[in-house]
Amino acid sequence: MTFMGWLTIILFAVILTALALPLGSYMAKVYTGRRVFLSPIFAGPERFLYRILRVDPEREQDWKSYAKSLLIFSLAGWLLLYVILRTQNAFFVPHALNPLGYHSAPWNVTFNTTSSFLTNTNWQYYGGETTMSYLSQMLGLTVQNWLSGGVGIVVAVALIRGIIGRSGKSLGNFWQDLVRTVLYVLTPISVIGALLLVSQGVIQNFSTYLTAHTVTGLSQSIAMGPVASQEVIKMLNTNGGGFFNVNSAHPFENPTGFTNLVEMLLVLIIPAALVFTYGRMTGNRRQGYAIYTAMMVMFLGAAAVAYIAEAHGSPAQHLAGLHTHVISGSGGGNMEGKEQRFGIAGSALFDVVTTVTSCGAVNSAIESFTGIGGAVPMANLSASETIFGGVGTGLYSMLLYVLLAVFIGGLMVGRTPEWLGKKLEAREIKLAGLGILITPLAALFCTAMATASHGGRASISELGKGPQGFSETFYAYLSQANNNGSAFAGYTGFVQPNAGSVGSHGVTFADLLGGFDMLFARYAPILFALAVAGALAGKRVTPGGLGTMRTDNPTFVVLLIGVVILVGALTFFPALLLGPIVQGLSGHLY
Amino acid sequence: MRRDIVTSVIGILVLTVLIGLVYPLVITGISQVAFPGNANGQKVYVGGKLVGSKIIGQSFASPVIGKNGKPEEKEEELVTEPDPRYFQSRPSATEGGAYNAAASTFSNRGPNDKATEEADAENIKAYLELEKPYDPGLTAAQVPVDAVNTSGSNLDPEISQANAWIQAHRVAAKRHLSLGVVDGLISKYTDSRGLGFSGEPGVNVLELNLALDRLAGGTH
Numbered sequence: 001m002t003f004m005g006w007l008t009i010i011l012f013a014v015i016l017t018a019l020a021l022p023l024g025s026y027m028a029k030v031y032t033g034r035r036v037f038l039s040p041i042f043a044g045p046e047r048f049l050y051r052i053l054r055v056d057p058e059r060e061q062d063w064k065s066y067a068k069s070l071l072i073f074s075l076a077g078w079l080l081l082y083v084i085l086r087t088q089n090a091f092f093v094p095h096a097l098n099p100l101g102y103h104s105a106p107w108n109v110t111f112n113t114t115s116s117f118l119t120n121t122n123w124q125y126y127g128g129e130t131t132m133s134y135l136s137q138m139l140g141l142t143v144q145n146w147l148s149g150g151v152g153i154v155v156a157v158a159l160i161r162g163i164i165g166r167s168g169k170s171l172g173n174f175w176q177d178l179v180r181t182v183l184y185v186l187t188p189i190s191v192i193g194a195l196l197l198v199s200q201g202v203i204q205n206f207s208t209y210l211t212a213h214t215v216t217g218l219s220q221s222i223a224m225g226p227v228a229s230q231e232v233i234k235m236l237n238t239n240g241g242g243f244f245n246v247n248s249a250h251p252f253e254n255p256t257g258f259t260n261l262v263e264m265l266l267v268l269i270i271p272a273a274l275v276f277t278y279g280r281m282t283g284n285r286r287q288g289y290a291i292y293t294a295m296m297v298m299f300l301g302a303a304a305v306a307y308i309a310e311a312h313g314s315p316a317q318h319l320a321g322l323h324t325h326v327i328s329g330s331g332g333g334n335m336e337g338k339e340q341r342f343g344i345a346g347s348a349l350f351d352v353v354t355t356v357t358s359c360g361a362v363n364s365a366i367e368s369f370t371g372i373g374g375a376v377p378m379a380n381l382s383a384s385e386t387i388f389g390g391v392g393t394g395l396y397s398m399l400l401y402v403l404l405a406v407f408i409g410g411l412m413v414g415r416t417p418e419w420l421g422k423k424l425e426a427r428e429i430k431l432a433g434l435g436i437l438i439t440p441l442a443a444l445f446c447t448a449m450a451t452a453s454h455g456g457r458a459s460i461s462e463l464g465k466g467p468q469g470f471s472e473t474f475y476a477y478l479s480q481a482n483n484n485g486s487a488f489a490g491y492t493g494f495v496q497p498n499a500g501s502v503g504s505h506g507v508t509f510a511d512l513l514g515g516f517d518m519l520f521a522r523y524a525p526i527l528f529a530l531a532v533a534g535a536l537a538g539k540r541v542t543p544g545g546l547g548t549m550r551t552d553n554p555t556f557v558v559l560l561i562g563v564v565i566l567v568g569a570l571t572f573f574p575a576l577l578l579g580p581i582v583q584g585l586s587g588h589l590y
Numbered sequence: 591m592r593r594d595i596v597t598s599v600i601g602i603l604v605l606t607v608l609i610g611l612v613y614p615l616v617i618t619g620i621s622q623v624a625f626p627g628n629a630n631g632q633k634v635y636v637g638g639k640l641v642g643s644k645i646i647g648q649s650f651a652s653p654v655i656g657k658n659g660k661p662e663e664k665e666e667e668l669v670t671e672p673d674p675r676y677f678q679s680r681p682s683a684t685e686g687g688a689y690n691a692a693a694s695t696f697s698n699r700g701p702n703d704k705a706t707e708e709a710d711a712e713n714i715k716a717y718l719e720l721e722k723p724y725d726p727g728l729t730a731a732q733v734p735v736d737a738v739n740t741s742g743s744n745l746d747p748e749i750s751q752a753n754a755w756i757q758a759h760r761v762a763a764k765r766h767l768s769l770g771v772v773d774g775l776i777s778k779y780t781d782s783r784g785l786g787f788s789g790e791p792g793v794n795v796l797e798l799n800l801a802l803d804r805l806a807g808g809t810h
Contacts, residue, residue: 054600069597073597073598076598076601130692138611142609142610143605147602190613191616201628202628203629204617212633212643214650215636216652218649218651220689220690222692223691223692244743252645256781257781260789313735314706315707316699316706317710320708320710320738321714322731328752329755330753333735334739335736336740337696337699339742339748340680340792341748341790342790346789346790362742365698367696368701368706369701371702461698463700463705489698
């Protein structure tokens with residue numbers, strides 16, 4: 001470990017908070033319909049979009065109507081994406097947008113990929129530069145990078161409206177929220193972010209792959225493409241599906257230590273800002289600060305454990321005779337699967353940033369992390385996106401836990417639980433409980449199915465022996481259930497073709513199980529969150545009394561952290577013990 | 591219901607055109623004008639010939655010429671050996687030969703895998719074989735981790751300074767340069783941390799090697 005490593009983690013948290021505060025209040029203005037400094041630019045396009053979409057933005061929707069619009073829009077997006085991916089080399093696709101003439105992946109891989117991008121998971125059973133045309137990357141994947149994140153954000157906004165709503169059942173208007181998210185939040189950050197990334201070396205072109213002739217007489221083929229425009233939104237909307245197979249480890253996606261910092265900030269900026277938006281919209285900013293503190297404490301804890309574990313090095317390294325301590329000119333540590341320019345701290349922090357959220361981008365190979373280092377992303381996933389979480393999904397997941405914490409706190413002091421002046425009753429608690437349990441349930445059920453069947457074992461890599469094979473499997477379904485998309489990349493649902501050959505070949509079992517895992521664990525919690533919003537929306541607000549448990553003080557922060565960790569640990573500890581912890585506690589090789 | 595379907599269909603089509611075509615084309619247009627070098631991959635030419643990208647790692651090994659005068663192949667991959675005049679990049683396990691930048695891949699070597707330990711041991715041995723004749727005091731314990739472990743992308747353009755300083759002994763001897771000159775070039779082509787704190791310093795292998803060639807060609 002180095003001083004610079006720790007400094008990176010601390011400064012990252014400081015910069016993030018400094019940026020998220022103003023963005024949070026900006027977003028609160030956007031979603032309450034107030035004028036913002038970008039209104040002169042976007043008010044016109046906003047009205048234009050309502051007109052061609054035939055939307056009346058004033059039409060108020062209750063939770064069922066809101067959910068219906070959301071589901072139908074998602075279905076339309078699913079179908080279009082599936083068609084785009086399956087017609088990759090059809091006659092109407094211009095050669096310039098599929099310069100290598102890639103064929104489409106088969107139906108099972110495409111089912112998985114389509115579900116993956118719709119659900120903001122971006123699990124990838126394909127290698128970008130060896131299977132995807134430029135057109136598929138842009139018209140298919142980039143579009144859902146924007147929209148799946150947008151859908152997550154509007155659900156969080158709707159839930160906030162339900163929590164604060166004093167009369168009626170309205171949660172706002174789905175189309176209005178979506179259009180505003182795309183225009184006022186995603187467009188400015190994406191355009192500026194993409195250009196910033198290009199200025200640092202991320203590529204953006206439609207050239208065919210290069211062939212270089214090296215000074216030692218070898219030839220090297222180099223993949224190209226419109227990367228920056230996809231890279232920025234992949235991070236910003238916590239999607240995480242890389243343009244290239246190795247995602248943000250690729251120098252064309254993430255060329256320097258500086259871009260690494262920018263990309264990490266892009267991932268957390270909206271999830272962090274939304275917490276402050278919540279505080280603003282409830283009229284008590286301390287509510288936001290309390291949740292933010294709980295998230296930040298867990299985040300920094302995870303980052304510290306990952307950094308210490310990776311800096312220590314792996315049993316394989318030590319038994320081979322490598323010394324992994326810091327020496328002059330080298331940071332040491334477990335550099336297997338890590339890039340020199342990011343080093344140990346930049347890789348460990350990136351890993352934590354992308355697994356507490358639903359991003360799942362990687363700048364290093366998680367499969368090669370040490371046992372404890374690899375247990376950190378799994379523990380992050382076990383927290384079900386409550387530590388910042390995905391855009392929107394993080395806030396609404398955490399608010400369900402807040403509800404649970406208030407309920408448990410109420411039981412402890414023996415009073416009817418109240419939250420922001422509203423009495424919590426059986427219906428809300430049941431819905432929140434289901435919303436919380438559905439993701440772990442999907443993850444564990446699918447892991448059990450995959451480890452207990454021949455179909456599942458086919459996906460474990462050759463190297464994945466012993467606990468590593470279990471870790472691969474568990475991680476795969478945990479990651480897909482949490483709509484994360486990062487992977488122990490040895491686990492596979494496809495067979496990578498040689499560059500230039502016809503499509504990949506799917507492992508149907510893994511493709512389908514993973515696809516359903518993602519769809520179920522995405523849309524069921526959305527419905528429960530919206531139902532909770534609906535249940536809370538009409539409730540009368542009574543002023544808090546002396547006995548009311550406050551949700552904006554340190555006691556509550558501790559209680560909330562306790563609830564998150566307790567639920568995660570009770571659900572996942574047995575599975576974590578079987579895989580990464582066994583490896584982390586023993587120096588044994590398999 | 592019907593209204594939602596109409597809006598959804600129009601919505602997804604309109605947004606697909608705006609986000610999927612207009613947005614990337616606008617970004618491409620601006621990038622190609624404002625940052626053409628970066629947007630096109632920081633190509634490096636020597637004598638008008640494309641030799642690689644500044645930020646994509648490459649192999650500095652040469653093809654082994656067999657008895658029949660043709661490059662030897664094994665399992666459809668060229669057999670190569672490190673060119674001792676050049677700094678060597680980190681080990682790379684891409685398919686179709688090292689540093690295949692058309693098919694990036696993780697090595698996926700687990701922390702407790704025997705295979706990882708074997709690969710590490712083999713790389714340590716190869717590194718010592720190459721460097722020890724020029725740096726006699728070198729032991730396995732001093733081999734920097736990045737010289738042995740494969741990178742994330744398997745396309746890492748950089749090596750650690752510690753790794754470069756060891757290799758400098760060999761390169762200086764082979765090129766009849768003083769160690770000071772080579773170490774000076776290492777410093778020159780070391781990229782610093784982002785904003786002074788983010789990431790690790792690293793030595794750009796391609797730039798360093800090309801600078802050495804220029805020195806030899808007298809065009810420096």
